[in-house]
Amino acid sequence: MISEQLLFALCGIGIFSIGLRATLIHQQLLSRLLALNVCGAGVFLIFIAIAYRGETQIADPVPHALVLTGIVVAVSAMAMALALRHKLKDLNDE
Amino acid sequence: MTEWLWLFLDLTLILLLLTLAWLTCATHNNQKGVTYFIAFGLLLALAWARLKAPDLALAEAVIGAGISGALLLAAIKHDDDAQSVNKLPSIKLWMVNLLTVALATLMGWGVWHGLELSDGNRLADQVLAQVPESGVTNPVTAVLLNFRAYDTLLELAVVLTAVLAVLTLNPMRKTYVPAEPILQTMLSWLVPLLVVTSGYLLWVGAHAPGGAFQAGALLASALILLQLAQPTAYQAINLNWMRFLLIVGIAVFVSVGLLMMFLNTAFLGYSSSWSGILILVIETAATFSIASALAIAYMGGRPDGWETFETSTSSGHQGGKHS
């Protein structure tokens, strides 16, 4: 039977690839931003999948801490990208 | 029997995650994309819970789906529906597809090989053995604020940088209409509840899932709700306080770190009998900074008077050239 780690890690790779493909394809900022966030979620899922150590054991806390950092970094980057987008729209409207 | 049930549930979750990821990425309609993305974030929180990462499930629900969702929805509020979609030439599209598939295959191979190679423990045993020394009992908090506290410090710097960018780029959004009475009634008891819950999360982070980031994000959502109900509430805000709140997290963190360097030679090397209290102090300060940062990110820019006070109070430093 396939282990949960491999199963979810492969899912993470799948999500990463979907996001990566969309990042490369989309021209428009917001779609690209969503794609980048999906892409990041895939990487996070790989980390958390391999941190899982079965029903009985505590999971590895290091990847959890790393991903928590990653989530906060991702939301900061998103806030900044949206601010840039807003400014550009304002300039375009003028 | 239960094993197969788990496998079935896992596969369902994975399939849903992949589908939502695909839908988020495939649509050209911003509104749909954002909606799918929020749903994706919530499902991801479920996946974190499944993989025994409750700290992350909390963080993802509050930050990943909640705050990001709010930011995105606020951003697309005034978008036109019609999106001009210029399609890639099909050769380029196929190259991208090929690249992605090749990379995914490589990564799959790498992960498979990596799982074979590893003993499955990695740093876990080492970290768990040291957790009693760290001053807290929640291992994730121990890693975040003691073993790898430096990462967390730089992460706060990342948050501050993003907020500085938001503050420099735009003035605050001012298009809010007065809220429904029913929403205001709800908020009058929901906001205090959120504040209390956020304090609880901060406190409980020492020994159970929770901590500064979850607490900060929750506090930020309280601020955002307040803004939705009372659009004028922020015009009275004291700008010096706002500056103070933004920097207090890093300032306390660095001060503690440097103080410990004088006492114990290593930057952030807490004296072990004090580490619990030091971590709580740092986390409290960080909660305020994160909350104010996320709230400002939602407001979309600087409040009135953020920049102009220098010109009004002093002629200051002249340009220094063209003379």
Place this chain on the structure above:
Amino acid sequence: MNNPMVWVIMLPLLASLITLAWPRRAHWIGLLFSVITLAFSMVLVYQVFNGGPQTHELGNWNAGLGIALRADALSASLLVMAMLVFTATTFYADAYFSDVNKRMRFWPLWLMLSTAINALLLSGDLFNLYVTLELLGLSAVALTALSDNRAALQASIRYLSIGLLGSLVFLAGVALIYTGYGILDLELLAQRIQAEPLAQVALTLMSAGLIIKSALFPMHFWLPAAHASAPAPVSAALSALVVKVSLYIILRLWIDVFDVVITPASALLIGILGAAAVIWGSWQALRAERLKLLAAYSTVAQLGYLFIFIPLITGLPEGQLRETAFTALVLLALTHGFAKSALFLSAGVVQHRAGHDRIADLAGTSRALPLTTFIIALSGVALIGLPPSGSFIAKWQLLAASIHSAQWWWIPVVATGSILAAAYTFRVLGHAFGPGDSAGKVLNWGREEIPALTLALFATVVLGLGSAGLWDFISNNSQFIGG
């Protein structure tokens, strides 16, 4: 006062907070703190010179569990270069921004950029590298967006999404490393790593992410727009430092940590990309119509040279020859850092004075701005690789290494690149010295020109004449060669 490594990261960070809290005195705080930080970076070099590579285990946790700061000759010399460029540019920037509000926006972000660069150069941990990369990327984008016109905003949006993509791909590689080895610390990883599929896949991912960020040839498309549209001091830092520190991680990974994994074919591939960057970047620089765009394309080319060193170094046997090639690489990186920042700063002066930086309309600049023209010429000398600049010695050693490792095919690339560099430099100078209506008197803008002149002199004279000292320093204190 016991550890300069901590101080060079914490001082700019603290300064950034103070400038935010007290914007009225921002420029004094910025200048003061960057000078002190520069002093600490020199202390660090002194320590490395006397005591070999330095380690600081943060939080008193051993490096596997916690994070370690590390400095060896490579990171220490890049750090000093970064701080010199940064300090000079800080003095320049103090005079550059005339708008009060803009200056207020500039300082906290600028010091945050310095924090990120220093933290990245000293980081000894893979995930920590990711966080510093993000800090670097976000502060660089925010600074680019400071010149708030449409072109700059479009460039910075592109810069941001490309940067995020790069760091995510890098992070995916880190995830694979942690999967297989359970290690994030670079030194422990170097002991543990073997030539196996996992390591190769992970290295491919991490390098791909970093190549995007350091704008190696096929991934260079975002760089010229971003670097050319940012305010001049920001462009100087972006071109001289920001792309270079991503390249520093690539070097660290390829030559130090993953050296057993590297195959000659992969080294050759990255070298070929570097060669393509040299030719393409120089050609585009020659065709560029604006001075800042020329400088940006020239960055693409100059980074290419640094990548050509990778197949040479991995192709040489351990020992004297390899050390020499490696030192030449460092020398070239340092020289380019100084020369390119000087060029961007002078371009900023020209732009302020003339209101534009179109190369074709520069006629008369040499009379109106003699010192600035001189600085442009000096940086040109370093970019071409004429004596006595540091890059002359570096390129000489690059040719020598090509011969020693029997990879003669790099020689025509270097020759072509240098000829093209000479062509684009003389094109600018030719226009600048041309007869023109240089209305007005001779101008010296000391506060802007002196920092630029200092940097240009470092590139051409100090590094050229002082290269022997650098040679000793690198070959005795590098982790790379095991010396």
Place this chain on the structure above:
Amino acid sequence: MIDILALTIILGGVFFYMTGSIGLIRLPDLFSRLHALSKADNTGLALITLGIAMLEPDKILIFKLILVWLLMLAASAISSHLIAKHALSGGKQDD
């Protein structure tokens, strides 16, 4: 015995949820969708909360579950109200 009862109640909750979701997809306009979703989901949530509470020995956790249920109830009632009111006042009715 209590296990089987709890399981039945939880399954009942799942049934209500599914009905609500089918309603969301199949019903023709915003108001009936909203109706189906809020009614069915609240009932479903109540049943699932009840079922889990029966299985849970820890009293504090039961209290927390009830709190979750109440909060969800308030949130869904108010958000449905807001969506409906927005739609009535001239917002878009389609998705």
